[in-house]
Amino acid sequence: MFELDLRSRAPIYEQLVDKIKELIINNVLKPDEQLPTVRVLASELTINPNTIQKAYRELEYRGYVYSVPGKGNFVRATVPDNNAARLQTLEREVLKNVSEMLYLGMSPHDITTLIQRSLSEDKGGKVHD
Amino acid sequence: MIEAARVSKQFHEIEALHDVSLSVHKGSIYGLVGSNGAGKTTLLKLLAGIYQPDSGQLMIDSESVFENNAIKARTAFIPDNLYFFPNYTIQDMANFYGLIYPKWNKERYLKLQDVFNIDVKRRVKTLSKGMQRQYALWMGLAMMPDVMILDEPIDGLDPVMRHKVKNLIIQDVADRDMTAIISSHNLRDLEDICDYIGILHQGKMLIQKDLDDLKADVHKIQVAFAGEIPPTLLQDIQALHQEQRGSVLILIVRGAHNEIIRRMQSYHPAILDILPLTLEEIFIHEMGDNGYEIKNVLY
Numbered sequence: 001m002f003e004l005d006l007r008s009r010a011p012i013y014e015q016l017v018d019k020i021k022e023l024i025i026n027n028v029l030k031p032d033e034q035l036p037t038v039r040v041l042a043s044e045l046t047i048n049p050n051t052i053q054k055a056y057r058e059l060e061y062r063g064y065v066y067s068v069p070g071k072g073n074f075v076r077a078t079v080p081d082n083n084a085a086r087l088q089t090l091e092r093e094v095l096k097n098v099s100e101m102l103y104l105g106m107s108p109h110d111i112t113t114l115i116q117r118s119l120s121e122d123k124g125g126k127v128h129d
Numbered sequence: 130m131i132e133a134a135r136v137s138k139q140f141h142e143i144e145a146l147h148d149v150s151l152s153v154h155k156g157s158i159y160g161l162v163g164s165n166g167a168g169k170t171t172l173l174k175l176l177a178g179i180y181q182p183d184s185g186q187l188m189i190d191s192e193s194v195f196e197n198n199a200i201k202a203r204t205a206f207i208p209d210n211l212y213f214f215p216n217y218t219i220q221d222m223a224n225f226y227g228l229i230y231p232k233w234n235k236e237r238y239l240k241l242q243d244v245f246n247i248d249v250k251r252r253v254k255t256l257s258k259g260m261q262r263q264y265a266l267w268m269g270l271a272m273m274p275d276v277m278i279l280d281e282p283i284d285g286l287d288p289v290m291r292h293k294v295k296n297l298i299i300q301d302v303a304d305r306d307m308t309a310i311i312s313s314h315n316l317r318d319l320e321d322i323c324d325y326i327g328i329l330h331q332g333k334m335l336i337q338k339d340l341d342d343l344k345a346d347v348h349k350i351q352v353a354f355a356g357e358i359p360p361t362l363l364q365d366i367q368a369l370h371q372e373q374r375g376s377v378l379i380l381i382v383r384g385a386h387n388e389i390i391r392r393m394q395s396y397h398p399a400i401l402d403i404l405p406l407t408l409e410e411i412f413i414h415e416m417g418d419n420g421y422e423i424k425n426v427l428y
Contacts, residue, residue, distance in 0.1 A: 006321055009404050009405045009406070009407055010405055011340075011341050011344045011345065011405060012320075012321070012341075013341055014341075038303065039303040039304060042299050042300075042302075042303040043296060043299055043300045043303060046292065046295050046296045046299055046321065046322070047299070047321060047322070048158055048299065048302070048321075048322050048323065048324045049156070049299070049302055049303040050156065050157060050158075050324040051324055051341070054341065085387065
């Protein structure tokens with residue numbers, strides 16, 4: 001289903017959370033679709049099952065996934081609203097990128113246009129119909 | 130559940146283990162790492178019920194392990210020095226284990242032959258060192274153990290075989306809720322499969338922690354300033370380790386990720402990067418704290 005970068009410094013469970021989140025946000029994993037079972041994913045990726053369990057719990061806590069006892073984990077349809085920490089990180093990344101763009105000679109006007117274009121093209125993953 | 134409570138073991142004047150405790154939950158994979166001569170093998174042999182502790186207790190599922198046949202029947206121990214009967218072939222050894230281990234699974238044994246791909250008519254003695262390790266794991270997995278105690282099982286295997294072995298262990302943990310304790314110097318491999326890590330040094334347990342907590346707890350920071358490094362920064366941050374390379378300062382800092390970012394941002398650095406540490410780096414820094422440092426030797 002996906003690959004993890006085992007050479008990366010990021011903890012495996014964090015990588016798992018990010019990967020699955022990405023798949024959900026980009027609508028590759030559809031609402032109410034079942035995630036692979038812990039057992040299957042563990043032997044597919046050669047990763048400790050407890051690590052996968054932990055990633056699933058984290059995704060549930062953050063509101064991306066819901067679990068049905070005895071059945072497994074499923075993609076939640078609605079977007080979670082408690083994102084303060086993640087938004088802060090993203091904000092920092094945007095600022096970092098903007099300052100690099102300025103340094104490399106992109107004009108403030110071009111940057112504004114770029115952001116406006118991306119805003120008008122992307123509906124923020126909210127329209128799934 | 131595997132438990133060691135305040136275990137000490139002495140061999141003549143040498144104290145191999147001093148007051149070591151550990152507990153491993155069912156279905157967990159515990160990675161035991163440590164410097165050479167730290168007591169890893171002694172601890173594993175105690176857990177396998179081969180040695181008797183001088184003091185303290187060793188239990189598997191609340192039963193003492195020493196000379197306990199019922200526990201040993203569902204424990205597979207693979208030592209670093211393998212033993213097999215002279216002139217026995219793999220098939221002979223399999224027949225022997227089949228008689229001794231009540232849960233021996235012949236089907237599994239035959240199925241695993243495809244994985245390991247070693248001729249069962251070969252005498253174990255004539256196998257190469259790496260193949261003998263594979264043979265030992267093969268037998269161990271066919272015993273369908275509830276607990277596997279593995280002393281450096283993947284060290285000395287080729288990369289393909291290492292992956293296969295890790296995968297087989299993971300499958301047994303996922304399918305049958307097997308518990309495993311693995312010692313290794315190959316920290317990269319342990320990092321993938323273990324969820325709990327214990328670091329042993331000179332007979333004492335330095336730390337044991339959930340691997341992710343261990344990694345979330347220590348960070349490597351690369352920071353650079355447009356001007357001078359603010360003098361209060363180093364006092365404020367309390368780095369475990371610091372190093373200056375040109376204008377870049379490298380710090381190893383304990384603490385939560387967000388808190389560190391917040392504190393560092395207040396000094397307005399020009400560049401700030403926070404990296405999680407690898408298990409190898411954690412190992413090296415913890416050892417450094419305990420006087421076991423890397424010193425570059427120059428002649």
